[in-house]
Amino acid sequence: MKIGVDIDGTIKDTHRAAVEVYNKELNQSVRVEDVTDFYLDQAYGLTKQEGRRLWRKLEEEIYSLGVPLPHAAEVLNELEKRGHEIYFITARPGLKNIAKVTREWLKKHHFPYRDSHLIMDAQNKAKVAKRIGIDLFFEDAPFHLDKLVEQHVPTVIVDAVYNRDYPHPLRRIKDWREVYDIINEKS
Numbered sequence: 001m002k003i004g005v006d007i008d009g010t011i012k013d014t015h016r017a018a019v020e021v022y023n024k025e026l027n028q029s030v031r032v033e034d035v036t037d038f039y040l041d042q043a044y045g046l047t048k049q050e051g052r053r054l055w056r057k058l059e060e061e062i063y064s065l066g067v068p069l070p071h072a073a074e075v076l077n078e079l080e081k082r083g084h085e086i087y088f089i090t091a092r093p094g095l096k097n098i099a100k101v102t103r104e105w106l107k108k109h110h111f112p113y114r115d116s117h118l119i120m121d122a123q124n125k126a127k128v129a130k131r132i133g134i135d136l137f138f139e140d141a142p143f144h145l146d147k148l149v150e151q152h153v154p155t156v157i158v159d160a161v162y163n164r165d166y167p168h169p170l171r172r173i174k175d176w177r178e179v180y181d182i183i184n185e186k187s
């Protein structure tokens, strides 16, 4: 199978890294547990525009920090060993510096990384998934889930506080080790 995997909030606890960087930048002490939105703006009292600007300024640092979600790397390596192809498909901008920290982070944390299997700037993940022929997609963000559902890309939600009330009935994992059962059922 070809497996599409988002990065932020799917294999990486990006919220935690972002809160750390935002706290330092804004001299605040927000706790990650208190951020329940997908975006950090409200927790820091920022307008949408301020939030967007700050994220652009800090994203390189945010992407270089932080740790994978538990068992994500281990499970994806095992899936590759079993003959599945892993594609990392992210909406992070395809800027040189951002691509570089993304690559380095994936390698540093021993994900099954290949240059040809990292797709940056995937604004429409359904479109990318169709082009590659992805059989199963892992995603956390409601905005991207919408497109994947619309285009009938088989998708699993990676559980997060901001997607708990997602309206479509998709499979949901809270732990990457649950993926083995899903793959076994499908193949």
Ligand SMILES: [Mg+2]
Pocket: 006, 007, 008, 009, 010, 139, 140, 141
């Ligand atoms: Mg994500």
